[in-house]
Amino acid sequence: MALDAMPLLKRTAKVSDRQHAIAISYLANEVTLEGAAASLFRKLFPHLDGKKGLGQIAETIAEPAPRVRALLEQLRTTGALGFFDDSGQTITGKEFYDLHRRYCAHWLERVYQHPLWQKLTTGTATRAQVLGFAFEKYHYIEGAYEHMAIAAANATPEMMPHLAEHFIEEYNHGDIYRRGLRSLFPNDVVLRAQPLPTTRALVNFLSESAARNSFGYYAGNELLQMTENTSDPVAGGSIDTFYDLMRKHYPYTGKLIDSFIAHTKADQSLGHENVFMKMCASVPPLTRAEVKDAMNIVRMMAEHLALFLDGIDAHYATFPTMPRTPCTLLSE
Amino acid sequence: MAMDPLHDQYGLVRIYGTSRAADGNVTLRLHDRAVELGADEFTSYTRLAEWLPTGRPQTELEAELGMTRDRVERFVAMLEKSGVVYSTERIPARLTGEEFYRDYFAKFLPSWLGEAFSHPFWERMMSGKGSARLYTGWLFELYHYTRNANRHMPLSCAHTRSKPIKALRAKHYAEEWNHYHYFSKSLKALGFTEEDVRSSVPLPMTLALSNFMRQAAREDVLAYSICSAVLEGTTTDRGTYSPYYEKAAELYGIPRGAVTPIFAHLDLDVQYQHSDLFLEICRAVDTMSAERASLVLDYGHQLVEHIWMWTENIERYYEDDANPMPRRAFDPIWD
Numbered sequence: 001m002a003l004d005a006m007p008l009l010k011r012t013a014k015v016s017d018r019q020h021a022i023a024i025s026y027l028a029n030e031v032t033l034e035g036a037a038a039s040l041f042r043k044l045f046p047h048l049d050g051k052k053g054l055g056q057i058a059e060t061i062a063e064p065a066p067r068v069r070a071l072l073e074q075l076r077t078t079g080a081l082g083f084f085d086d087s088g089q090t091i092t093g094k095e096f097y098d099l100h101r102r103y104c105a106h107w108l109e110r111v112y113q114h115p116l117w118q119k120l121t122t123g124t125a126t127r128a129q130v131l132g133f134a135f136e137k138y139h140y141i142e143g144a145y146e147h148m149a150i151a152a153a154n155a156t157p158e159m160m161p162h163l164a165e166h167f168i169e170e171y172n173h174g175d176i177y178r179r180g181l182r183s184l185f186p187n188d189v190v191l192r193a194q195p196l197p198t199t200r201a202l203v204n205f206l207s208e209s210a211a212r213n214s215f216g217y218y219a220g221n222e223l224l225q226m227t228e229n230t231s232d233p234v235a236g237g238s239i240d241t242f243y244d245l246m247r248k249h250y251p252y253t254g255k256l257i258d259s260f261i262a263h264t265k266a267d268q269s270l271g272h273e274n275v276f277m278k279m280c281a282s283v284p285p286l287t288r289a290e291v292k293d294a295m296n297i298v299r300m301m302a303e304h305l306a307l308f309l310d311g312i313d314a315h316y317a318t319f320p321t322m323p324r325t326p327c328t329l330l331s332e
Numbered sequence: 333m334a335m336d337p338l339h340d341q342y343g344l345v346r347i348y349g350t351s352r353a354a355d356g357n358v359t360l361r362l363h364d365r366a367v368e369l370g371a372d373e374f375t376s377y378t379r380l381a382e383w384l385p386t387g388r389p390q391t392e393l394e395a396e397l398g399m400t401r402d403r404v405e406r407f408v409a410m411l412e413k414s415g416v417v418y419s420t421e422r423i424p425a426r427l428t429g430e431e432f433y434r435d436y437f438a439k440f441l442p443s444w445l446g447e448a449f450s451h452p453f454w455e456r457m458m459s460g461k462g463s464a465r466l467y468t469g470w471l472f473e474l475y476h477y478t479r480n481a482n483r484h485m486p487l488s489c490a491h492t493r494s495k496p497i498k499a500l501r502a503k504h505y506a507e508e509w510n511h512y513h514y515f516s517k518s519l520k521a522l523g524f525t526e527e528d529v530r531s532s533v534p535l536p537m538t539l540a541l542s543n544f545m546r547q548a549a550r551e552d553v554l555a556y557s558i559c560s561a562v563l564e565g566t567t568t569d570r571g572t573y574s575p576y577y578e579k580a581a582e583l584y585g586i587p588r589g590a591v592t593p594i595f596a597h598l599d600l601d602v603q604y605q606h607s608d609l610f611l612e613i614c615r616a617v618d619t620m621s622a623e624r625a626s627l628v629l630d631y632g633h634q635l636v637e638h639i640w641m642w643t644e645n646i647e648r649y650y651e652d653d654a655n656p657m658p659r660r661a662f663d664p665i666w667d
Contacts, residue, residue, distance in 0.1 A: 008666070011666050012667050050665070186385075186386070186387035196637070197634060205543060207543075307645060310641075311641060314644050315637070326627075327630045328420075329423050329436055330423055331418065332363055332633070
């Protein structure tokens, strides 16, 4: 690390001074500095804004530059510290994949901790929320006809085979959910049912991203896949528990749950778990602007996914009409 | 699954509010009337409403209600007379654009706006349980919503084949495209810099509003125009919205400079008479089918639901002090 390298503490890193120690939390990690390291960090902290070189900072705080460098090197490995002059560099697809994985895990926390899961699994969700959950999942999966098609039609040459295959393999997955819903409602009612604005928001955001940035779209879609397409036995087990609890609390959902499970299996049978990793390994190095654009799509996708759950939770609690049939001239 | 005749013959009318009296009677508020049902009648109505969109046989409904077939049919006929269900036979096959506006949209709009603004956020803000932060967050999202007009208004011209309608839509765009400056000015009066405002990122539901408008613009110019009309309906009557801004300013110490530009914006909308635009557009439509009318109404009502959910998203995000304001884009160096 050169003396003119300009260290920058990430703005999402949280620093807690606990008198004898300093804790720095960043994404899912936390590092603790004690004793001399904590004292040195206290002096360094106000200068970690990416505007001053390492040598200048060392001089300002009257500390030997090698000592400052050693601490900063350690912090860099945690990800909580970067260097402003990194901005001109490109990153490899593999590095992007690691970055994507790290942030997705962090951004998906709000999705995994959403209060709707608690309501669904404890039997406190209303009938409208339970059936609404099934309908909205159907609308979201049926949305493949829109966003996956737009993605294929607007694909960059190198992404086209991936996006074409993606659409062809998944466009009819909505039918799996529709089979479940048909156990409760006529086919025509299911086909004409209206999605919530929050579900529409998720599908539209996918479509808009697909039209303008093939790689960013796929990176965003990968975040959604991470919540569905798991071969991890622990995660798979918790999904099974979720379905069991739904069957127990809402006996009328039996065939809906069958359709959920059938869809999860259909997704898993496609073996898509490693597609994104392979795709990242094959793309040319990405500029900072490309990484920024793709990662903003991914973050916004996570926010739309949380919004999708907010919609089911809040809308159906307030407006319990189910199913959401279309307007007519006399219905309003 | 074959449907029984009742499934096809009747539809449910939207209920905009329900209240129960001490004697158990329930009042249902429709767009044009209030209907009072006895406690047992209401229970039967609820069961009917749940059964109607299903494919379950009528015998199941009769068993649930404890009524014979004739009695169920008389009960449904009574509900039709009172206005809470409608006979699908009465839906006109075709109508003119002006009839659509006058006989349907204009009559539904007040109830739709009531639903859009029924979110508890408004009561919270007006009762002093809100905060300056919520008010400011709302302004940021209004800034983005207004700025995002540039993502959908021109698109509605591009996808329209009717010359008179595209001319009206283009004029509307020319008059509105830069109105986000009003909200930018308000935010600057609250201490934010031009850069803070310009580089901020909207909430997902704010973005969703403009994405939905883009979808409407691509599908049908009347679908787009009804959404635009619902949104204009929110600013038509200054008397309705001024108290919110006045009261919030007073309750949360919002400086005058942050409120004045909003009134200037509302006044400009009234001056342009944008609330009449949808009528002008409808007049350019000689005839439309019931199916198209249904699609257009669907877009209008979904826009209403977007506004409610937009409010929910704003409240949930900005009430949490840990969330950044303004929202910043992710940056691989800074984040």
